[in-house]
Amino acid sequence: MTHTYKTHGVCSRAINFEITEDNKVHNVMFEGGCNGNTRGVGALVEGMDANEAIQRMEGITCGPRPTSCPDQLAKALKEALESH
Numbered sequence: 352m353t354h355t356y357k358t359h360g361v362c363s364r365a366i367n368f369e370i371t372e373d374n375k376v377h378n379v380m381f382e383g384g385c386n387g388n389t390r391g392v393g394a395l396v397e398g399m400d401a402n403e404a405i406q407r408m409e410g411i412t413c414g415p416r417p418t419s420c421p422d423q424l425a426k427a428l429k430e431a432l433e434s435h
Contacts, residue, residue, distance in 0.1 A: 352369065352431075354368055354370065354430075354431045356423070356430065356431075358427075360417065360418045360423075361384065361413065361423055362384045362420070363382060363383040366382070366424055367379075367380045368424075368431075370401055374400055375399065375401070376396045376398070376399050376400075376404055376428065377397060377398065378393075378397075379392065379397070380393060381420060384420050388420065392408075392420060392421050396408075396424070401428045401431070404424070404428055405425045408421035408422060408424055408425040409422060409425040409426075409429075411425075
């Protein structure tokens with residue numbers, strides 16, 4: 352199922368991604384943000400279990416900001432899993 356999450360407190364505006372029935376993350380695409388970093392995050396979590404991705408990325412900050420693009424992706428994945 353395809354999801355879109357509107358980000359908060361980061362340079363990217365939104366995250367589009369899919370979670371399969373067996374909770375695998377696919378096709379993560381950030382809208383905006385640092386292109387290389389966001390593409391890298393997407394590539395690293397491709398095929399990963401959503402719960403493992405959440406565990407690895409949740410709470411990561413970006414400079415003085417209390418969140419980051421990886422943290423926002425963790426929040427997006429959590430929200431998507433809760434809505435299943």
